[in-house]
Amino acid sequence: MSFESRQDLLRFPSSRIVDVAKALSGDVRVRILEALGEKPMSISQLAEALGVAQPTISINVQILESVELVSSALGANREKICSATCRSIQLDLPVKLGEGLHRTEELHMPIGMFSHCSVQPTCGIVTKECVHVGSVDDPRSFYMPERFEASLLWFSGAGYVEYYFANPMPPGVTIDELGFSAELCAEASSFQMDWPSDISLYINDILVGTYTSPGDLGDRKGKLTPDKWRSGTEYGQLTEWRVTGEGSRVNGAASSPATVDALGLQYNKPIRVRLEVGEDAVNCRGLNLFGSDFGDHRQDLVLSFIRYAE
Numbered sequence: 001m002s003f004e005s006r007q008d009l010l011r012f013p014s015s016r017i018v019d020v021a022k023a024l025s026g027d028v029r030v031r032i033l034e035a036l037g038e039k040p041m042s043i044s045q046l047a048e049a050l051g052v053a054q055p056t057i058s059i060n061v062q063i064l065e066s067v068e069l070v071s072s073a074l075g076a077n078r079e080k081i082c083s084a085t086c087r088s089i090q091l092d093l094p095v096k097l098g099e100g101l102h103r104t105e106e107l108h109m110p111i112g113m114f115s116h117c118s119v120q121p122t123c124g125i126v127t128k129e130c131v132h133v134g135s136v137d138d139p140r141s142f143y144m145p146e147r148f149e150a151s152l153l154w155f156s157g158a159g160y161v162e163y164y165f166a167n168p169m170p171p172g173v174t175i176d177e178l179g180f181s182a183e184l185c186a187e188a189s190s191f192q193m194d195w196p197s198d199i200s201l202y203i204n205d206i207l208v209g210t211y212t213s214p215g216d217l218g219d220r221k222g223k224l225t226p227d228k229w230r231s232g233t234e235y236g237q238l239t240e241w242r243v244t245g246e247g248s249r250v251n252g253a254a255s256s257p258a259t260v261d262a263l264g265l266q267y268n269k270p271i272r273v274r275l276e277v278g279e280d281a282v283n284c285r286g287l288n289l290f291g292s293d294f295g296d297h298r299q300d301l302v303l304s305f306i307r308y309a310e
Helices: 014-024 027-035 043-050 054-066 139-143 145-149
Strands: 007-012 070-074 080-084 086-091 104-109 116-118 123-127 150-155 159-165 177-185 197-203 206-213 237-243 248-250 253-256 271-277 287-290 301-306
Touching: 007 014, 014 027, 014 054, 014 086, 027 043, 027 054, 043 054, 043 080, 054 070, 054 080, 104 159, 123 139, 123 145, 139 145, 145 150, 159 287, 177 197, 177 206, 177 271, 197 237, 206 237, 206 248, 271 287, 271 301
Parallel strands: 007 086
Antiparallel strands: 070 080, 104 301, 116 159, 123 150, 150 287, 159 271, 177 237, 177 287, 177 301, 197 206, 197 271, 206 253, 237 248, 248 253
């Protein structure tokens, strides 16, 4: 977008108020908009004008781009040239419950922030630096405060890890669908590609569905797994559970009659999410759970609250 073609007014719906407010809440970002008020500037020009390091400018420009207050293009020397997209903005205030929310609200949970667990050897937790929390094969490691830094955790046989998520929906606002996703696989000594494990998801003690992982996956390097990791397991499979008004699905396949209403979600109570390999599972072969710095997918645990319409 050229300087001459920027809009006089950019209007945002109520569902974007929080995003825009966060983008404008930083002093550096406001100063960037001031600097771009008269003409487009490169990242290096912004850094010099504001007396701020270029990496800091780049990060803050990306935040402004995410809410469409700044646009960028490559200049003659392939340097990023930034322009303000508008002269003023209008925020539509919400007028009814839920109108200020996104159609999909996501909560991200680091894998080490479980509230309860039951594990048995082989078991362990490592950080993104491949440092073991406590001792390998010692269940006490799962109760150490350093577990919050986990990037990979595992246990064999039967067991579970349970997480408490806040409910972001205000009173009176209902959802049409609840989603949960995680990267995971079975647990064997070192690794074993043909080693199925039945991994079940429970939400508020309601069985949502069971995913059978084909094995403990280590035949290649995980895309994000650190090079110095040499303990067999390398990556998992991104698995998604969905609960709708008609029933539940795992990776798109019907898995359970459990519906959103059956979960008993309440705005003032936590949502208990448990990944479990049951003692009575046909394939009782443990669990590897991957954080955002291990495996193939840069994500921790994600709980999604979805509304189909306003």
